[in-house]
Amino acid sequence: MRHIPLRKNKPDQAWLEKAANLLESLRLAANAEARNKIIDDNQDVWGELKEWLLSISHNKCWFSEAKDCFSHFDVEHYRPKKSAKDADGTVHEGYWSHAFNWENLRICGNVGNRKKGTFFPLRAGSNRVPPGGDLRLEDPYLLDPADEDDPNLLSFDFEGHAVPAPGSSEWEKERVEYSVQRCKLDFPPLMDKRKTIWAECWSRIQEFLKELRLYDESGGTNLVARTQSKEKANAIREMIREDQELSAVARACIVASGDPRLLGILRTA
Numbered sequence: 001m002r003h004i005p006l007r008k009n010k011p012d013q014a015w016l017e018k019a020a021n022l023l024e025s026l027r028l029a030a031n032a033e034a035r036n037k038i039i040d041d042n043q044d045v046w047g048e049l050k051e052w053l054l055s056i057s058h059n060k061c062w063f064s065e066a067k068d069c070f071s072h073f074d075v076e077h078y079r080p081k082k083s084a085k086d087a088d089g090t091v092h093e094g095y096w097s098h099a100f101n102w103e104n105l106r107i108c109g110n111v112g113n114r115k116k117g118t119f120f121p122l123r124a125g126s127n128r129v130p131p132g133g134d135l136r137l138e139d140p141y142l143l144d145p146a147d148e149d150d151p152n153l154l155s156f157d158f159e160g161h162a163v164p165a166p167g168s169s170e171w172e173k174e175r176v177e178y179s180v181q182r183c184k185l186d187f188p189p190l191m192d193k194r195k196t197i198w199a200e201c202w203s204r205i206q207e208f209l210k211e212l213r214l215y216d217e218s219g220g221t222n223l224v225a226r227t228q229s230k231e232k233a234n235a236i237r238e239m240i241r242e243d244q245e246l247s248a249v250a251r252a253c254i255v256a257s258g259d260p261r262l263l264g265i266l267r268t269a
Contacts, residue, residue: 006146019100053107058243061109062145076108080118087121097131112183143179156252160191197246201253208232
């Protein structure tokens with residue numbers, strides 16, 4: 001998972017006006033049944049933003065960072081629109097006031113989206129805000145790729161597992177573990193692809209370190225090794241570019257190396 005700068009972008013004005021009109025219809029609806037009918041009858045509206053949402057993530061699922069091994073892409077609502085479930089299955093009123101809010105839309109492979117369903121639990125003691133309320137007062141379990149900080153809580157290991165990042169608090173670990181389970185981020189084909197990315201990155205790391213060692217052993221006279229080390233560093237940078245599939249896995253691999261020279265590559269990528 002990488003941060004998706006959703007709020008630095010905005011749909012076109014025509015779509016925004018259409019969404020605003022639908023929100024007003026929801027507000028004026030007589031009851032939940034009437035609101036749900038409006039939502040069901042206008043599902044194509046958020047679907048119109050699919051290509052736009054994909055362009056922001058370089059055609060990757062926002063949750064898994066996969067392009068093709070996490071099934072087809074859905075436009076999904078981070079906060080469920082018609083009903084919202086706690087972790088134990090208790091059902092609450094959905095976030096209907098955000099059904100047509102572009103800031104609530106995410107791209108997710110349907111493997112994860114179907115597993116996620118309408119689950120949206122909150123931390124104990126965090127109350128659900130009423131329709132139109134301040135969402136900042138909620139503390140969700142599910143990680144949000146559109147949040148600047150949430151993707152940094154998720155890391156990976158050499159076996160392809162999605163795990164809490166080193167140094168995470170107990171609450172952060174709970175959020176990661178729940179998100180991995182609820183969004184099926186340990187889907188076997190996805191784990192297999194992560195293992196492949198990790199192995200490739202680790203191989204490039206070893207090549208980079210080998211050239212640095214040759215350069216150091218020569219006392220700084222082996223300019224071929226110096227040039228080669230720069231080329232190997234660029235090959236590592238290629239894997240952690242934001243448009244690359246599973247780039248966060250390659251970043252985790254670099255961090256796992258513990259080598260400060262490799263950590264420098266992260267800062268310059």
